[in-house]
Amino acid sequence: MKYDIVIIGGGTAGYVAGSILARKGKKVLVAEKEKFGGVCVNFGCVPSIFLFDATFLLNRFKEIVYYIGLDGEIEYKDLLFSKRNEIIDYLSNAGRKLIEDSGGETELGEVEIISPSTVKVNGRIVEFDNLIIATGSKPMVPSINGIENTLSEDDAVNLNSVPSSMVIIGGGYAGVEIAQMYSRLGSQVTLLSRSKILPTFPEDARSIIKDSLEFDGVNIEENIRIVKIHDGKVITEKGEVEGNVIVYATGRRPQLPKGIEILGLSINECGIVVDKYRRVKNNVYAIGDVIDKERKTAHSAILDAVIASLHILKDATFLPLIDNLKIPQVLYTDPQVGIVGNDKEAKEFSVFPFAATTRAIINGFKDGYVKLGINERNEIVFGEVIGDKAEELINILTLVVNNRIRIESLALMSFVHPSFSEAIVNAAKGFFDLDVDKYKSKDGKT
Ligand SMILES: Cc1cc2nc3c(=O)[nH]c(=O)nc-3n(C[C@H](O)[C@H](O)[C@H](O)COP(=O)(O)OP(=O)(O)OC[C@H]3O[C@@H](n4cnc5c(N)ncnc54)[C@H](O)[C@@H]3O)c2cc1C
DSSP states (O other): OEEEEEEEOOSHHHHHHHHHHHHTTOOEEEEESSOTTHHHHHTSHHHHHHHHHHHHHHHHHHHHHHHTTOOSOOOOOTHHHHHHHHHHHHHHHHHHHHHHHTTOEEEESOEEEEETTEEEETTEEEEEEEEEEOOOEEEOOOOOBTGGGSEEHHHHTTOSSOOSEEEEEOOSHHHHHHHHHHHHTTOEEEEEOSSSSSTTSOHHHHHHHHHHHHHTTOEEEOSOOEEEEETTEEEETTEEEEOSEEEEOOOEEEOOOBTGGGGOOOEETTEEOOOTTSEEETTEEEOGGGBOOSOOOHHHHHHHHHHHHHHHTTOSSSGGGOTTOOOOEEEOSSSOEEEEEOGGGOSEEEEEEGGGOHHHHHHTOOOOEEEEEEOTTSBEEEEEEESTTHHHHHHHHHHHHHTTOBHHHHHTOOOOSSOTTHHHHHHHHGGGTOOTTSOOOTTSOO
16 A cells, blocks of 8 residues: 555644645555554643643632632542543544544554655555654653652653652653642652753743742752662652652653664654754655654644645745744743743843733732843844743744734734733833833832
């Protein structure tokens, strides 16, 4: 059997590319070895954001109970975890169905590359004109003595009960998110980081998140070296910490299909090296977490899938527009953090706090701010949002930064009042001293 395109991996990148190419009339096969939906649906975004939402609502509910003077304890049941599993199953099936409804074929089975134009799946030989490698990533296992009796970040978001105590090794995105959610669910959490937590974050965002975690009861140990893990204890050079469950969240490594060496690709420890069209060579493409890129997220995997598909389709409309697209990043903590663009490119910044934003005052979520950075041509090159709704507001800033909108234009926009996104326009007005909702005394002090 011959296909126009064979896609190895039915995760986020694979299902998007498969669905696009099938819709456009190509004969497509998407083969998945484990579960359609990949990490995002089964072990990543979906379970972790479900638990984030649950703990966020739980906390807000506790506050409301306190403010209106109700009495009593809140007790949650295992229903929480069964609901999470239900959503995962629904989305995993949906991913496969989207490909099939678009006219593509799917198959459950591990793919092996057996020649430059053929793969093998479930014992059958399949020929292809184009190959897309979308095999994702796996948790990186740190080389610590005793690590074999611990859980990965993928396992941690799929626990079926709340452990009484948890030690998390790794202070990046995943470690920080897992720490806050389990702490809020009642676990005694210790977060161990070999540097400061969230080392790639701007200092202001980092320190707000650190305070928030500590407020939630997370014990954070930064700049710490782990000696070994033994008998449920993490032994560090500064002492030992005991955890009912020990989790490592120490980064990811590419997951490569068997036989990949036959293709003679350029691969480093971060992944497969691709050009701007996500092409590796001739008719071979790689997309998503398996490629060599700095930030491995589901939305960047989607962009990879779109670009590779358009290149295979020889599209002339979108391909000229793909250079220098800025991809946002979001940390799903409370408060959330959203960042887009490069603060090093900015020569001037303006910050507008939610505490001066009417909608946030009504709603009670006054923590955080919107920060904008502009270059010497007054183009907005950086956006940062800390606070509730950052995941939505950062999308507006992604539009702004990618289109290099000038700060005067944004400052003149009429955004709905009252709304959280008004803080964006007010941050723009801040460059011109027009941000009148932000307190400023007659002597100019804010
Ligand atoms: C805890 C956690 C939370 C996360 N939260 C977010 C978030 O909030 N937002 C966000 O944007 N990103 C998040 N991510 C990252 C996101 O999950 C990944 O970036 C995304 O899943 C990458 O998609 P992908 O398709 O490249 O790879 P994957 O989702 O890993 O899919 C690859 C698929 O290929 C299959 N495969 C591998 N080898 C073969 C083979 N030989 N034959 C057949 N099939 C094969 C695998 O089984 C897998 O299903 C999170 C990740 C984790 C771990």
